[in-house]
Amino acid sequence: MLNAIGWFLIYFGAFFLFLGALGIMRFPDVFNRLQAGTKCTTLGALSTSIGVGLLHPAWLPKTFIIALFILLTNPISSHALGRASYRSGVKLWEKSVVDKCKEFKECVEEENE
Amino acid sequence: MSSLILVVSAILVIFMIVGAVVTIHARDLLVAIIASAIVDLVLAVLFYILQAPDVAITQASIMGGLTTAIFLVVIKKTERYEQ
């Protein structure tokens, strides 16, 4: 039973990793790519590592720690990249509908520490 | 060493060579830094596949953050675009 769940999680994760990579390849601009490249790959890497842990229950603590670190480090890197590319003047895709960052003051002006 | 591992390592070697060529020919030095980071990260995976975990862990840890940051400081001090 545990075996079957583990294999299912591994295939699920591999599929989502592939989808994330496809999004990186096909999407038109930086922000769309960031979307695909962070959400899909986070879910995929999480479920793959947990699945490996379920196949080998003795490995579960370490794979859990790997999943935890992926969960902690991926959002911050994508946040930093998105903010940096917006501030460094990367243009949005011409068919983009909404630019929320332009409406808020603190996004454009300097933040206070 | 099974044929699966052989195919995977062949693909990775091809991408390492392409990354090295991009590193040499890029005019924007930030692109060159990113391409050399790709070469280093793929090299760590290759060491792992060839079953040298000590070398792989050293490569991944040094190339992960430190060298990229030091190169960035260097191009911050000098200039970003090559003449």
Place this chain on the structure above:
Amino acid sequence: MIKKAFALLLVIIIGIFLSATFARIPFGEPKTVVGKYYLDHGVKDLGGVNIVTSIVVLYRGFDTLGEVTVLFLAATGLGMVLAGLREKDEKKRKKTPPSLIMRTETKLLFPMTILFGAYIFIHGHLTPGGGFPGGVVIASAFLLMFLSHKKWEAKEKYTKVTEALAGMTYVVIGLIGLYVAGSFLENFLPKGVPGNLFSAGIIPLIYTAIGFKVGSELTGLLQNLRETTE
């Protein structure tokens, strides 16, 4: 054009010779007598499961001391070069401050990363890794804080003192080996059961010293680089 074709030809010839040479070396078998000796006797003699760290710390301990010294010299030289640059760049640039998310999250990740570095160098005789990667992970944790906090700094006196104490610990362990067991950096502690945490004699002690030394050296180097970009 003819120059490029000649270079390409040269690369192809070198590649053919190299591949022909490497094809005759069997994969994963010890070729030399020394390597065979290490693989056969290493675990029994020294008690460390990871044979690479046993070689680096015990069989070739003196070389490792030299490597640490080379790293120290490189960091000191860079510090001296950058000390000349520091007065020129007095003009204040306007920097973009780091965002709130970055500051909060790196504050959370900083102790965890340092703990992970300590794990790597303490388990050097059991798992891959050792003093150098552990020290680099610790320095990366400090780099994280440098990147995401404007005023946060590692004081130079603390890094220097840590580095000096760690280097002295390494040499003192070697001298104790000279006194007790008869030669410099000889193992003088009990070997223990291979595979336990408290085994392999002086390997964990030396790796702890190397980890502290490399970590504080690289942190001082990053701090120097940071002060010059102000």
Place this chain on the structure above:
Amino acid sequence: MSWVIAIAIIVLGVVLTLIRAMLGPTAADRMVAVDSMTTITTALLVLLALYFKRYIYLDIALVYAVLAFVATLAVARYMEGGL
């Protein structure tokens, strides 16, 4: 056989991100691709540890998960002018 399929799918993902990292028009595109590549590679390393049946190989995946984002953060801080 089930190994081959899982590893092949993930390696295909790595190849796609690497192609984007080589092609990408701006430096930000390349960095996004490298960031995703490190995450996908972490999963690949965990899976290969199971393939080789070596518990200690998980440490390298852990190093990748912890340290690979430091390079991304450094490049991001450089691009927004805060380094």
